Amino acid sequence: MHAQPLQFMQQHLNALHDRHLYRQLRTVGAGAEPWVEIDGRRILNLSSNNYLGLSIRPEVKAAAAVTAGVAGCGSGSSRLIAGNSERHLVLERRLADFKHSESALLFNSGYSANVGVISSLVGAGDLILSDQLNHASIIDGCRLSRAQCKIFPHCDVAALEELLVSAAQLEHQGKILVVTDTVFSMDGDLAPLAEIVSLCKQYNALLVVDEAHATGCLGPGGRGLAAQLGIEYEAMISVGTFSKALGSFGAFMAGPNLVREYLINVSRNFIFTTALPAPVIAASLAALDILQQEPHSVEHLQQLAAFFRQSLQQLGFNTLTSQTHIVPILVADSALALQMASELLVQGVFAVAIRPPTVPAGSARIRTSLMATHSRDDLLYALDAFERVGRRLGVI
Protein backbone atom coordinates (compact mmCIF):
# COMPACT_ATOMS: atom_id res chain seq x y z
CA MET A 1 0.00 0.00 0.00
CA HIS A 2 1.26 3.53 -0.86
CA ALA A 3 1.68 6.11 1.92
CA GLN A 4 -0.70 9.08 1.86
CA PRO A 5 0.82 11.73 -0.45
CA LEU A 6 0.96 14.35 2.35
CA GLN A 7 2.22 12.00 5.05
CA PHE A 8 5.87 12.98 4.59
CA MET A 9 5.02 16.46 5.85
CA GLN A 10 3.71 15.21 9.19
CA GLN A 11 6.80 13.05 9.59
CA HIS A 12 9.04 16.02 8.82
CA LEU A 13 7.17 18.27 11.27
CA ASN A 14 7.32 15.60 13.98
CA ALA A 15 11.09 15.35 13.52
CA LEU A 16 11.39 19.16 13.84
CA HIS A 17 9.36 19.05 17.08
CA ASP A 18 11.62 16.32 18.47
CA ARG A 19 14.72 18.45 17.80
CA HIS A 20 13.15 21.68 19.16
CA LEU A 21 13.38 23.15 15.66
CA TYR A 22 9.65 23.51 14.94
CA ARG A 23 8.67 27.04 13.88
CA GLN A 24 5.36 28.80 14.20
CA LEU A 25 3.99 32.21 13.40
CA ARG A 26 3.43 34.76 16.13
CA THR A 27 1.09 37.71 15.76
CA VAL A 28 2.69 41.02 16.65
CA GLY A 29 0.55 44.16 16.77
CA ALA A 30 2.23 47.12 15.01
CA GLY A 31 5.42 45.06 14.95
CA ALA A 32 7.76 47.80 13.80
CA GLU A 33 7.74 49.88 16.99
CA PRO A 34 9.99 49.68 20.04
CA TRP A 35 6.94 48.66 22.12
CA VAL A 36 4.46 46.25 20.57
CA GLU A 37 1.38 44.34 21.60
CA ILE A 38 1.72 40.57 21.89
CA ASP A 39 -1.13 38.47 23.31
CA GLY A 40 -2.74 41.63 24.66
CA ARG A 41 0.36 42.77 26.58
CA ARG A 42 2.73 45.68 25.91
CA ILE A 43 6.14 44.21 25.16
CA LEU A 44 9.55 45.76 24.44
CA ASN A 45 10.54 44.81 20.89
CA LEU A 46 14.16 43.73 20.52
CA SER A 47 13.51 41.75 17.33
CA SER A 48 12.81 44.36 14.68
CA ASN A 49 15.01 45.31 11.73
CA ASN A 50 13.27 48.69 11.55
CA TYR A 51 16.54 49.98 12.97
CA LEU A 52 15.81 53.70 12.62
CA GLY A 53 12.08 53.51 13.31
CA LEU A 54 11.39 54.97 9.85
CA SER A 55 8.49 52.65 8.96
CA ILE A 56 6.20 54.52 11.35
CA ARG A 57 7.46 58.05 10.73
CA PRO A 58 4.57 60.36 9.74
CA GLU A 59 6.46 61.59 6.64
CA VAL A 60 6.92 58.04 5.34
CA LYS A 61 3.33 57.01 6.04
CA ALA A 62 1.98 60.20 4.47
CA ALA A 63 4.11 59.75 1.34
CA ALA A 64 2.72 56.23 0.85
CA ALA A 65 -0.87 57.26 1.59
CA VAL A 66 -0.86 60.33 -0.68
CA THR A 67 0.78 58.39 -3.50
CA ALA A 68 -1.72 55.54 -3.17
CA GLY A 69 -4.44 58.15 -3.63
CA VAL A 70 -2.83 59.44 -6.81
CA ALA A 71 -1.29 56.34 -8.38
CA GLY A 72 -3.11 53.40 -6.83
CA CYS A 73 -1.74 50.35 -5.05
CA GLY A 74 -0.36 48.08 -7.74
CA SER A 75 1.93 48.77 -10.67
CA GLY A 76 0.12 46.27 -12.87
CA SER A 77 3.07 45.05 -14.87
CA SER A 78 6.78 44.38 -14.90
CA ARG A 79 9.20 47.28 -15.46
CA LEU A 80 9.98 46.12 -19.00
CA ILE A 81 6.30 45.93 -19.98
CA ALA A 82 4.19 48.81 -18.62
CA GLY A 83 5.18 48.98 -14.93
CA ASN A 84 8.05 51.46 -15.17
CA SER A 85 7.30 54.97 -13.94
CA GLU A 86 9.18 58.21 -13.45
CA ARG A 87 9.03 57.46 -9.68
CA HIS A 88 11.06 54.25 -10.14
CA LEU A 89 13.72 56.15 -12.08
CA VAL A 90 13.81 58.99 -9.53
CA LEU A 91 14.34 56.49 -6.73
CA GLU A 92 17.13 54.77 -8.68
CA ARG A 93 18.86 58.11 -9.26
CA ARG A 94 18.51 58.97 -5.57
CA LEU A 95 19.98 55.58 -4.65
CA ALA A 96 22.92 56.03 -6.99
CA ASP A 97 23.62 59.45 -5.37
CA PHE A 98 23.22 57.95 -1.90
CA LYS A 99 25.65 55.12 -2.66
CA HIS A 100 28.02 57.34 -4.68
CA SER A 101 27.69 54.83 -7.50
CA GLU A 102 27.13 55.30 -11.20
CA SER A 103 23.70 53.69 -11.13
CA ALA A 104 21.18 51.66 -9.17
CA LEU A 105 18.49 49.13 -10.08
CA LEU A 106 15.45 48.24 -7.98
CA PHE A 107 14.52 44.69 -7.08
CA ASN A 108 11.38 43.60 -5.27
CA SER A 109 13.15 42.40 -2.13
CA GLY A 110 16.62 41.82 -0.78
CA TYR A 111 16.09 38.11 -1.24
CA SER A 112 15.22 38.63 -4.88
CA ALA A 113 18.12 41.05 -5.43
CA ASN A 114 20.72 38.59 -4.14
CA VAL A 115 19.31 35.71 -6.15
CA GLY A 116 18.90 37.86 -9.26
CA VAL A 117 22.31 39.54 -9.16
CA ILE A 118 24.37 36.45 -8.34
CA SER A 119 22.63 34.12 -10.78
CA SER A 120 23.06 36.71 -13.55
CA LEU A 121 26.75 37.39 -12.99
CA VAL A 122 27.99 33.81 -13.02
CA GLY A 123 26.98 30.46 -14.47
CA ALA A 124 28.25 27.00 -15.30
CA GLY A 125 32.06 26.98 -15.54
CA ASP A 126 32.41 29.95 -13.15
CA LEU A 127 33.50 29.91 -9.52
CA ILE A 128 31.85 31.53 -6.49
CA LEU A 129 33.69 32.01 -3.20
CA SER A 130 31.15 32.63 -0.44
CA ASP A 131 31.47 33.31 3.30
CA GLN A 132 30.22 30.43 5.45
CA LEU A 133 27.67 32.65 7.26
CA ASN A 134 26.24 34.46 4.24
CA HIS A 135 22.47 35.00 4.17
CA ALA A 136 20.19 32.28 2.78
CA SER A 137 19.32 34.45 -0.24
CA ILE A 138 23.00 34.53 -1.22
CA ILE A 139 23.20 30.76 -0.84
CA ASP A 140 20.12 30.35 -3.03
CA GLY A 141 21.55 32.72 -5.66
CA CYS A 142 24.75 30.66 -5.72
CA ARG A 143 22.78 27.41 -6.12
CA LEU A 144 20.62 28.80 -8.90
CA SER A 145 23.62 30.14 -10.83
CA ARG A 146 25.00 26.62 -11.45
CA ALA A 147 28.51 27.96 -10.87
CA GLN A 148 30.81 25.91 -8.67
CA CYS A 149 30.54 27.30 -5.13
CA LYS A 150 33.29 27.07 -2.53
CA ILE A 151 32.61 28.20 1.02
CA PHE A 152 35.36 29.91 3.01
CA PRO A 153 35.30 29.87 6.83
CA HIS A 154 33.58 32.92 8.30
CA CYS A 155 35.59 36.13 7.72
CA ASP A 156 38.74 34.06 7.05
CA VAL A 157 40.74 36.14 4.57
CA ALA A 158 43.66 33.69 4.51
CA ALA A 159 41.32 30.85 3.50
CA LEU A 160 39.77 33.05 0.81
CA GLU A 161 43.24 33.83 -0.53
CA GLU A 162 44.11 30.11 -0.60
CA LEU A 163 41.02 29.44 -2.73
CA LEU A 164 41.97 32.25 -5.11
CA VAL A 165 45.56 31.00 -5.34
CA SER A 166 44.39 27.47 -6.06
CA ALA A 167 42.00 28.70 -8.78
CA ALA A 168 44.93 30.56 -10.38
CA GLN A 169 47.18 27.49 -10.11
CA LEU A 170 44.50 25.35 -11.76
CA GLU A 171 44.29 28.02 -14.46
CA HIS A 172 40.57 28.49 -13.83
CA GLN A 173 39.15 29.85 -17.06
CA GLY A 174 35.76 31.10 -15.92
CA LYS A 175 34.79 34.20 -13.94
CA ILE A 176 35.39 34.33 -10.20
CA LEU A 177 32.83 35.95 -7.92
CA VAL A 178 33.44 36.64 -4.23
CA VAL A 179 30.30 37.28 -2.19
CA THR A 180 29.84 38.42 1.40
CA ASP A 181 27.40 40.08 3.75
CA THR A 182 28.96 43.23 5.21
CA VAL A 183 27.06 43.01 8.51
CA PHE A 184 26.22 39.38 9.29
CA SER A 185 22.56 39.10 10.20
CA MET A 186 22.78 36.55 13.00
CA ASP A 187 26.16 37.51 14.48
CA GLY A 188 26.23 41.28 14.05
CA ASP A 189 29.89 41.21 13.07
CA LEU A 190 31.59 42.83 10.08
CA ALA A 191 33.21 41.32 7.00
CA PRO A 192 36.94 42.11 6.60
CA LEU A 193 35.95 44.10 3.54
CA ALA A 194 39.16 46.06 2.92
CA GLU A 195 41.16 42.80 2.74
CA ILE A 196 38.51 41.10 0.62
CA VAL A 197 38.51 43.98 -1.86
CA SER A 198 42.27 43.96 -2.18
CA LEU A 199 42.19 40.20 -2.92
CA CYS A 200 39.46 40.71 -5.51
CA LYS A 201 41.56 43.40 -7.18
CA GLN A 202 44.63 41.18 -7.14
CA TYR A 203 42.80 38.18 -8.63
CA ASN A 204 40.43 40.11 -10.92
CA ALA A 205 37.37 38.79 -9.16
CA LEU A 206 33.87 40.22 -9.21
CA LEU A 207 32.60 41.19 -5.76
CA VAL A 208 29.02 41.25 -4.49
CA VAL A 209 28.50 42.79 -1.05
CA ASP A 210 25.18 42.48 0.74
CA GLU A 211 24.74 45.66 2.78
CA ALA A 212 21.20 44.73 3.93
CA HIS A 213 21.97 45.34 7.62
CA ALA A 214 24.52 48.09 7.02
CA THR A 215 22.33 50.37 4.90
CA GLY A 216 21.08 53.17 7.15
CA CYS A 217 23.10 51.77 10.05
CA LEU A 218 26.79 52.16 9.27
CA GLY A 219 29.08 54.53 7.45
CA PRO A 220 28.75 58.23 6.61
CA GLY A 221 25.04 59.06 6.36
CA GLY A 222 24.20 55.34 6.68
CA ARG A 223 25.78 54.51 3.31
CA GLY A 224 27.12 51.18 4.53
CA LEU A 225 30.40 49.48 5.39
CA ALA A 226 32.10 50.00 2.02
CA ALA A 227 31.52 53.76 2.39
CA GLN A 228 32.73 53.66 6.00
CA LEU A 229 35.99 52.09 4.81
CA GLY A 230 36.23 54.40 1.78
CA ILE A 231 36.35 51.42 -0.57
CA GLU A 232 36.12 51.86 -4.29
CA TYR A 233 36.31 48.95 -6.71
CA GLU A 234 34.83 49.02 -10.19
CA ALA A 235 33.83 45.35 -10.09
CA MET A 236 32.02 45.71 -6.73
CA ILE A 237 28.24 45.42 -6.80
CA SER A 238 26.41 46.43 -3.69
CA VAL A 239 23.03 45.06 -2.65
CA GLY A 240 20.84 46.93 -0.16
CA THR A 241 17.28 46.62 1.04
CA PHE A 242 14.55 49.08 2.00
CA SER A 243 12.93 46.56 4.32
CA LYS A 244 15.20 47.13 7.29
CA ALA A 245 16.62 50.50 8.41
CA LEU A 246 14.83 52.33 5.58
CA GLY A 247 11.47 51.17 6.95
CA SER A 248 9.83 50.45 3.60
CA PHE A 249 10.02 47.52 1.17
CA GLY A 250 11.95 46.49 -1.91
CA ALA A 251 15.68 46.44 -2.55
CA PHE A 252 18.37 47.57 -4.93
CA MET A 253 21.74 46.94 -6.41
CA ALA A 254 24.17 49.85 -6.77
CA GLY A 255 27.10 49.69 -9.17
CA PRO A 256 28.35 50.68 -12.62
CA ASN A 257 25.94 51.64 -15.45
CA LEU A 258 27.07 48.58 -17.35
CA VAL A 259 25.91 46.28 -14.56
CA ARG A 260 22.50 47.97 -14.45
CA GLU A 261 22.07 47.63 -18.20
CA TYR A 262 23.21 43.99 -18.09
CA LEU A 263 20.84 43.08 -15.25
CA ILE A 264 17.87 44.72 -16.98
CA ASN A 265 18.54 42.41 -19.92
CA VAL A 266 19.53 39.25 -18.10
CA SER A 267 18.21 39.03 -14.54
CA ARG A 268 15.12 36.85 -14.41
CA ASN A 269 14.33 38.28 -10.95
CA PHE A 270 14.13 41.72 -12.54
CA ILE A 271 12.46 40.78 -15.83
CA PHE A 272 9.77 38.34 -14.74
CA THR A 273 8.15 40.14 -11.83
CA THR A 274 5.74 43.02 -11.34
CA ALA A 275 7.29 46.42 -10.59
CA LEU A 276 7.21 47.73 -7.02
CA PRO A 277 3.98 49.68 -6.35
CA ALA A 278 4.02 53.49 -6.33
CA PRO A 279 3.21 53.92 -2.59
CA VAL A 280 6.18 51.70 -1.72
CA ILE A 281 8.47 53.77 -3.94
CA ALA A 282 7.15 56.98 -2.35
CA ALA A 283 7.77 55.59 1.15
CA SER A 284 11.33 54.65 0.17
CA LEU A 285 11.99 58.15 -1.19
CA ALA A 286 10.64 59.71 2.02
CA ALA A 287 12.83 57.39 4.10
CA LEU A 288 15.93 58.40 2.12
CA ASP A 289 15.01 62.08 2.68
CA ILE A 290 14.83 61.53 6.44
CA LEU A 291 18.11 59.62 6.51
CA GLN A 292 19.77 62.49 4.67
CA GLN A 293 18.29 65.07 7.08
CA GLU A 294 19.10 63.05 10.22
CA PRO A 295 22.49 61.37 9.72
CA HIS A 296 23.10 61.55 13.50
CA SER A 297 20.50 58.77 14.01
CA VAL A 298 23.04 56.32 12.51
CA GLU A 299 25.60 57.20 15.17
CA HIS A 300 22.95 57.18 17.90
CA LEU A 301 21.93 53.63 16.92
CA GLN A 302 25.53 52.41 17.22
CA GLN A 303 25.97 54.18 20.58
CA LEU A 304 22.86 52.48 21.98
CA ALA A 305 24.09 49.15 20.64
CA ALA A 306 27.53 49.56 22.22
CA PHE A 307 25.93 50.34 25.60
CA PHE A 308 23.60 47.34 25.37
CA ARG A 309 26.31 44.94 24.20
CA GLN A 310 28.80 46.00 26.87
CA SER A 311 26.15 45.78 29.60
CA LEU A 312 25.24 42.23 28.53
CA GLN A 313 28.92 41.27 28.55
CA GLN A 314 29.33 42.72 32.04
CA LEU A 315 26.44 40.53 33.18
CA GLY A 316 28.38 37.52 31.86
CA PHE A 317 26.54 36.87 28.58
CA ASN A 318 28.46 35.78 25.49
CA THR A 319 27.62 38.22 22.68
CA LEU A 320 29.83 36.33 20.21
CA THR A 321 31.67 38.64 17.78
CA SER A 322 28.98 41.34 17.55
CA GLN A 323 30.24 44.82 16.71
CA THR A 324 26.98 46.41 15.57
CA HIS A 325 23.30 46.99 16.33
CA ILE A 326 22.69 43.22 15.99
CA VAL A 327 23.61 41.65 19.32
CA PRO A 328 23.31 37.86 19.69
CA ILE A 329 23.39 36.15 23.08
CA LEU A 330 24.80 32.65 22.79
CA VAL A 331 22.77 29.93 24.50
CA ALA A 332 24.02 26.95 22.40
CA ASP A 333 21.16 24.52 23.09
CA SER A 334 17.99 25.00 20.99
CA ALA A 335 15.54 23.93 23.73
CA LEU A 336 17.20 26.28 26.22
CA ALA A 337 17.16 29.15 23.71
CA LEU A 338 13.41 28.62 23.21
CA GLN A 339 12.84 28.56 26.95
CA MET A 340 14.87 31.73 27.41
CA ALA A 341 12.90 33.55 24.71
CA SER A 342 9.60 32.48 26.24
CA GLU A 343 10.67 33.54 29.76
CA LEU A 344 11.89 36.89 28.41
CA LEU A 345 8.46 37.35 26.85
CA VAL A 346 6.83 36.73 30.23
CA GLN A 347 9.16 39.47 31.58
CA GLY A 348 7.95 41.84 28.83
CA VAL A 349 10.84 41.50 26.35
CA PHE A 350 10.44 40.21 22.79
CA ALA A 351 13.76 38.72 21.68
CA VAL A 352 13.53 35.66 19.46
CA ALA A 353 15.42 32.39 19.70
CA ILE A 354 17.40 31.63 16.54
CA ARG A 355 18.11 27.96 15.97
CA PRO A 356 19.68 25.76 13.30
CA PRO A 357 19.55 25.72 10.33
CA THR A 358 19.50 29.55 10.48
CA VAL A 359 22.66 29.32 12.62
CA PRO A 360 25.20 26.46 12.83
CA ALA A 361 24.34 23.45 15.02
CA GLY A 362 25.16 24.02 18.69
CA SER A 363 25.04 27.82 18.40
CA ALA A 364 21.36 28.56 19.15
CA ARG A 365 21.03 32.06 20.45
CA ILE A 366 18.77 34.92 21.35
CA ARG A 367 19.14 37.53 18.63
CA THR A 368 18.52 41.11 19.69
CA SER A 369 18.48 44.11 17.39
CA LEU A 370 18.57 47.69 18.53
CA MET A 371 16.51 50.58 17.23
CA ALA A 372 17.51 54.25 17.32
CA THR A 373 14.05 54.80 18.84
CA HIS A 374 14.80 52.67 21.93
CA SER A 375 15.31 54.86 24.98
CA ARG A 376 18.01 54.24 27.56
CA ASP A 377 15.24 53.24 30.00
CA ASP A 378 13.99 50.65 27.47
CA LEU A 379 17.44 49.08 27.40
CA LEU A 380 17.78 49.11 31.20
CA TYR A 381 14.39 47.37 31.38
CA ALA A 382 15.63 44.73 28.91
CA LEU A 383 18.93 44.23 30.74
CA ASP A 384 17.09 43.67 33.99
CA ALA A 385 14.93 40.98 32.35
CA PHE A 386 17.97 39.35 30.71
CA GLU A 387 19.79 39.22 34.05
CA ARG A 388 16.87 37.60 35.89
CA VAL A 389 16.11 35.05 33.17
CA GLY A 390 19.78 34.36 32.39
CA ARG A 391 20.55 33.57 36.05
CA ARG A 392 17.45 31.42 36.50
CA LEU A 393 18.30 29.31 33.46
CA GLY A 394 22.03 29.13 34.22
CA VAL A 395 23.03 30.96 31.02
CA ILE A 396 25.06 33.33 33.24
Ligand SMILES: Cc1ncc(COP(=O)(O)O)c(C=O)c1O
Ligand atom coordinates in the same frame (compact mmCIF):
# COMPACT_ATOMS: atom_id res chain seq x y z
C1 LIG B 1 21.83 39.74 4.96
C2 LIG B 1 20.46 39.76 4.36
N1 LIG B 1 20.34 39.87 3.02
C3 LIG B 1 19.14 39.88 2.43
C4 LIG B 1 17.98 39.79 3.17
C5 LIG B 1 16.67 39.80 2.45
O1 LIG B 1 16.14 41.09 2.43
P1 LIG B 1 14.58 41.29 2.23
O2 LIG B 1 13.95 41.12 3.58
O3 LIG B 1 14.44 42.68 1.69
O4 LIG B 1 14.12 40.25 1.29
C6 LIG B 1 18.06 39.67 4.57
C7 LIG B 1 16.89 39.58 5.46
O5 LIG B 1 15.79 39.46 5.25
C8 LIG B 1 19.32 39.66 5.17
O6 LIG B 1 19.43 39.51 6.49
